Amino acid sequence: MQMKKDVKQLSKSELIKFIIVALYTVFCLWMIYYFVVIKGIRIVFTHFFYVPIALAGFWWGRKGILVALLLGAALMATHLYLPGSLMEDILRATMFLGISWVVGTLREKGQNNEQLKDQIEFSENLILDSKVPTFVLDPQHNVVIWNKACEELTGLKAEIMVGTNKHWQAFYDRERPCLADFVIEGNTEDLPSYYTIYAKPEPASDHLHGENWFSNVGGRKRYMVFDTSAIRKNGELIAVIESLQDFTEWKQSEEALRESEEQYRITFEQAAVGIVHVTTEGRVVWANRIFSDIIGYPINEVVNLKIEEIISQDNQSDIEWFSSLLNDEIQRTSLEEQFVRKDGSPIWVRMAVSLVRNISGEPQYFIGVVEDITNRKKAEEATKLAYVELNQIFNTAPEPMYVVDRKFNVLRVNDAFSRMAGVEKAAAVGQKCYKLFPTSWCHTDRCSMNRIMAGEEFIESDLERKNELGENTLYIVTATPFRRPDGELVGIVVNFKDITERRRAQEELQEQKRFSENLIQNLAVPTFVLDSEHNVVIWNHACEELTKVKSSGLIGTRNHWQGFYDHERPCLADLVINGDFENIPQLYSIYADPDFIPEGKHGEGWYPKIGGKERYMFFDAAPIFNSKGELTAAIETLQDLTELKLAQELIQEKNRRMQVELELAAEVQRELLPKELPEVLGLNFAWEFRPSIFLAGDMLDIFQIDENHIGFYILDVMGHGIQAALKSVTLNYLLKPSPQLGLHTRRDSLVKTGGQFSPAAILKSLNERFSTDYQDSSFFTLFYGVLNTQNHRLTFARAGHCPPVVVTENGGIRELTQGNPAIGFLKDTEYQDYVVELQTGDRVYLYTDGITEADDIKGRSFSKERFLDYLFQNNDMSISKLTETVVNEVINHIGDQEAKDDLTLLGIEILTIK
Secondary structure (H helix, E strand, C coil): CHHHHHHHHHHHHHHHHHHHHHHHHHHHHHHHHHHHHHCCCCCCCHHHHHHHHHHHHHHHHHHHHHHHHHHHHHHHHHHHCCCCCHHHHHHHHHHHHHHHHHHHHHHHHHHHHHHHHHHHHHHHHHHHCCCCCEEEECCCCCEEEECHHHHHHHCCCHHHHCCCCCHHHHCCCCCCCCHHHHHHHCCCCCHHHHCCEEECCCCCCCCEEEEEEEEEECCEEEEEEEEEEEEEECCEEEEEEEEEEECHHHHHHHHHHHHHHHHHHHHHHCCCCEEEEECCCCEEEEECHHHHHHHCCCHHHHCCCEHHHHECHHHHHHHHHHHHHHCCCCCEEEEEEEEECCCCCEEEEEEEEEEEECCCCCEEEEEEEEEECHHHHHHHHHHHHHHHHHHHHHHHCCCCEEEEECCCEEEEECHHHHHHHCCCHHHHCCCEHHHHCCCCCCCCCCCHHHHHHCCCCCEEEEEEEECCCCCEEEEEEEEEEEECCCCCEEEEEEEEEECHHHHHHHHHHHHHHHHHHHHHHCCCCCEEEEECCCCEEEECHHHHHHHCCCHHHCECCCCHHHHCCCCCCCCHHHHHHHCCHHHHHHHCCEEECCCCCCCCEEEEEEEEEECCEEEEEEEEEEEEECCCCCEEEEEEEEEECHHHHHHHHHHHHHHHHHHHHHHHHHHHHHHCCCCCCCCCCCEEEEEEEECCCCCCCEEEEEEEEECCEEEEEEEEECCCCHHHHHHHHHHHHHHCCCCCCCCCCCHHHHECCCCCECHHHHHHHHHHHHCCCCCCCCCEEEEEEEEECCCCEEEEEEEECCCCEEECCCCCEEECCCCECCECCCCCCCCCCEEEECCCCCEEEEECHHHHCCECCCCCECCHHHHHHHHHHCCCCCHHHHHHHHHHHHHHHHCCCCCCCCEEEEEEEECCCC
16 A cells, blocks of 8 residues: 555656646747747747756656757747748757756766665675675775674674775785685686685686685684675676685585595405405405405406305305304304415415394395415414524523523523533533522522512522633523413523623713712802702702701702792702793793703892892703603702892993983984974975984974975984984084074075075085084985975985985876985085976975884884885875874884884975966
8 A cells, every 4th residue: 555655646746747847848839939930030038948958857867858859849940930040049959958968867877876875785784784704895905894794703803804905814824815806806827826626717707716724714723615706887896795604514524524434445445354245145246455365356356256166165064154144043253264266276264254234134245354364374384483493593592591490400501501601501401400500599589480480470680600701790680481371380581691891881870970979069159959859969068158058957858948948939940850830930030941051941039048148049950861861850050149130230220310311312302393384385294203212313394494485304313322312403403594593504595696595505514514523423314405385396405315205196206316425424525406396296205214224023124115105005195194104104014112213204295386
């Protein structure tokens, strides 16, 4: 009902419009008829014609041109009744049509714009509220839409992203193109290097698809799928929309399934045993390669083989297990069979067979796991041979060995034992061991046989004996049980290992240890050593003198803390032993990992009770490892640096006072900068000055010379500190034009012969003065310019300063590179004036090298190229905003570190030409 009512109201409105236009049109036609036909004169007031023409165009767009055509045709028809100026009426008719066309076109365009605006607003809201993460870029790669779903996925808010080209930060750790950027650039050649899976568009398509793993999207690794499409208007690209889908779980499931399938296939295909599927009729339907290798058939010939064809005739009766499995008499079977290979050779296998049934319990097929045991069979035959070989190994072993049974009878001895004992092997066998080789533990509880029979599994003893040369030789004697396969004890095997040389080495090592301990005890540096259980093992004499605590009360205890603190708490060596490095910041005001102490720790601070007074102590501790890499001890050294610390604190206080004085001097220097810029019709000025932490020498000024001339300069004194600052202050007073102050800078002395201002004369005068009067041999750079406000002619002289940059209204850029060396180098330097004609819209930027040479934390400079590019790219920004933005960009480039030089930028803009 509401829709019918709206249509009815719309029809009524259109009817009223039609009646109004029709009445106006009839009135105009009547006027033509009245004056031309009835009165016979060619005086027609065509001004009234524009009313229906304009109304028709406004209400019906270009369709309203029919009214203009009607009135124009009627006007032309009057020439059939009354001759007149045809050209004049043609011009009028043309004006009718032109006005109607313009009004109609403007009206339709306005309506279309409103519809387009509504559509755009609807599209934006649709994208913003979409559950699919989506963003939109304009043709300049700037983000125009970053919807809520995109915020949730990436963790980056729209207010940060919109208006920037930083959308890559949501997906990558360095700047690189997203899929939408490829669409904007129209280049898809590099897609393979960015996406593992991608789809290039057809020639008539603007769609791109890409997917890959990304290490950090929204704080974690994700598998992302990107789709992007171009949005065009009249064939022209106006935006690119890109949607994101998090397929991480799907991809992980897919990869897990693929891995599971692959593992299943590998399990069967690459199993170390043969696997075969056999039908209930006994025919092979599938087998892996190992099975085909076992029976010697090619893999393609194994399928359809009957099991009877490969089982030896001697084992055909064993096939009864088929029926036993089918009848559920057994669930599985395992047996050893002799197969016959394709070439007729026999092979022994061990086979485990099970019956696979479907969900209804019906038999499907047999699965058999087949292992080639031919080698095992051969190994059993080879055991006897192995025994012979082992016997040979026993006899030829370099260490003496013999075997004794439970009744102490010698069963066998090797050649080395025969030589050591001085007895023939044959004579030794059958003797009692305590007669053949008597020792101090024979017939005692220490006897190896008695201890083994009592349940010990390994016996080790020391034995000293003279060798065949009469030299004392030290052996380690080991005894181990010799048992039957069923575990019954047969006897023992006794082995003799000569450790004479090793014992000597141990004694030498012990001597070295005693030397090291004596060395530490007598060190002039206070030192103590803890074992792995935190017990004091060394507390040297220097440590006693420093702490006034004697070693006799500490050795073997954990009370070493008493030498430094009034309550029990860990020392640095305790933390090293425990690996408890997280507590170091709570225990030491200053701490570090010293490079000169591998795996060591350093701590320092004030301690009120060390040796009876407050001291500033350095502690260094390091672990001590044995040859196996096990921590056995920790050593800690102490240094009393109280006097040095007090001297440092005194120096720091003096430095603090000096820094305060430098800051006051810097404040005085900044007060000399221009507080108010001259107000000159047709010119715009802007400047930014950001001082460094060091007192530096940048200075600038802008001043009115006369009603037609503006002067300005920028300078940079070499170096930092008070000397550079004082020189910049002096130069500011010398260069500031006034009747009383300045060296060759008073308004009257700026004028050359012929009425022209000469900045070069000023530079020459300064150079003569500062190359002779000053003994510091420092120099400074200077750019001095005089701008004619009437014709915008800039006269300037440059003394080694950074060349100013001129940016034209249409984006052209050039540098004013003409100039001469810095002031203070050579006394006789001649400086020249240069002239450049500036145009409306031109901007001139003067800067110091602190802008272009500012380094980031990695030592990379901001660079002149980046500076010029920033001026070029942002030329549409106001000059005051641009100067501020440039300096802020440099500060962002520097980062958290302090600027090492002043940042100075002066901008002049030509607005109009009088």
